[in-house]
Amino acid sequence: xxxxxxxxxxxxxxxxxxxxxxxxxxxxxxxxxxxxxxxxxxxxxxxxxxxxxxxxxxxxxxxxxxxxxxxxxxxxxxxxxxxxxxxxxxxxxxxxxxxxxxxxxxxxxxxxxxxxxxxxxxxxxxxxxxxxxxxxxxxxxxxx
Amino acid sequence: xxxxxxxxxxxxxxxxxxxxxxxxxxxxxxxxxxxxxxxxxxxxxxxxxxxxxxxxxxxxxxxxxxxxxxxxxxxxxxxxxxxxxxxxxxxxxxxxxxxxxxxxxxxxxxxxxxxxxxxxxxxxxxxxxxxxxxxxxxxx
Numbered sequence: 001x002x003x004x005x006x007x008x009x010x011x012x013x014x015x016x017x018x019x020x021x022x023x024x025x026x027x028x029x030x031x032x033x034x035x036x037x038x039x040x041x042x043x044x045x046x047x048x049x050x051x052x053x054x055x056x057x058x059x060x061x062x063x064x065x066x067x068x069x070x071x072x073x074x075x076x077x078x079x080x081x082x083x084x085x086x087x088x089x090x091x092x093x094x095x096x097x098x099x100x101x102x103x104x105x106x107x108x109x110x111x112x113x114x115x116x117x118x119x120x121x122x123x124x125x126x127x128x129x130x131x132x133x134x135x136x137x138x139x140x141x142x143x144x
Numbered sequence: 145x146x147x148x149x150x151x152x153x154x155x156x157x158x159x160x161x162x163x164x165x166x167x168x169x170x171x172x173x174x175x176x177x178x179x180x181x182x183x184x185x186x187x188x189x190x191x192x193x194x195x196x197x198x199x200x201x202x203x204x205x206x207x208x209x210x211x212x213x214x215x216x217x218x219x220x221x222x223x224x225x226x227x228x229x230x231x232x233x234x235x236x237x238x239x240x241x242x243x244x245x246x247x248x249x250x251x252x253x254x255x256x257x258x259x260x261x262x263x264x265x266x267x268x269x270x271x272x273x274x275x276x277x278x279x280x281x282x283x284x
Contacts, residue, residue, distance in 0.1 A: 109192070128168075
């Protein structure tokens with residue numbers, strides 16, 4: 001019995017030492033209140049930079065141009081059990097694209113605020129159901 | 145015999161592993177939503193309001209532009225092995241998981257009206273401009 005217990009303890013200790021949870025964050029989260037202050041037809045590129053800071057990318061579109069803002073969160077989890085390893089990674093992002101005309105006035109803005117929806121999960125788990133999103137959206141900063 | 149098998153199993157864990165992986169990223173765009181925008185010949189404002197911010201924006205010739213929304217949800221098996229023989233490391237890796245981003249690309253004309261919608265693997269869209277690039281003078 002003692003030998004069996006010792007074997008179980010050995011296997012369990014091997015299994016427990018082989019797990020990790022990782023979180024990779026790129027850039028600062030977008031503030032929904034700040035994004036809502038952008039007004040197509042009136043906000044200029046300079047004002048947009050005052051509100052949101054420097055964009056992470058600028059794309060030229062003929063005489064027009066667009067600013068990209070993004071923030072990513074990747075949540076990963078892995079387990080090794082002797083010869084078997086499982087790994088899951090989930091990346092979600094806040095993104096905003098601001099489109100300006102040739103006079104540097106905002107014409108269109110689109111935002112996706114989803115970085116807070118990332119989840120640690122096992123590979124077979126279903127995540128991102130509507131209920132998951134609703135509870136996480138309610139806890140996000142700037143949520144109304 | 146049993147302790148030997150357990151010890152061997154423990155030792156093999158250092159050089160062989162079978163992997164079960166899943167990679168998820170961003171939010172998928174539903175086909176019917178895309179078709180609805182295309183049928184309405186929607187403008188840029190309507191597309192941004194419906195789909196949110198795209199992942200990529202590309203300039204097109206003639207004043208148009210292409211906006212791409214990307215997502216991934218791949219699941220697959222893999223096997224990795226590594227061995228050191230007389231100080232030389234040898235490793236092999238087989239991965240059945242397909243880590244390709246899917247994407248929806250919306251093409252807009254110069255008046256920022258939706259003219260075409262395509263859905264498929266994002267890498268196909270990203271490679272497309274290179275296939276149509278004209279040769280540089282020194283290459284001609």
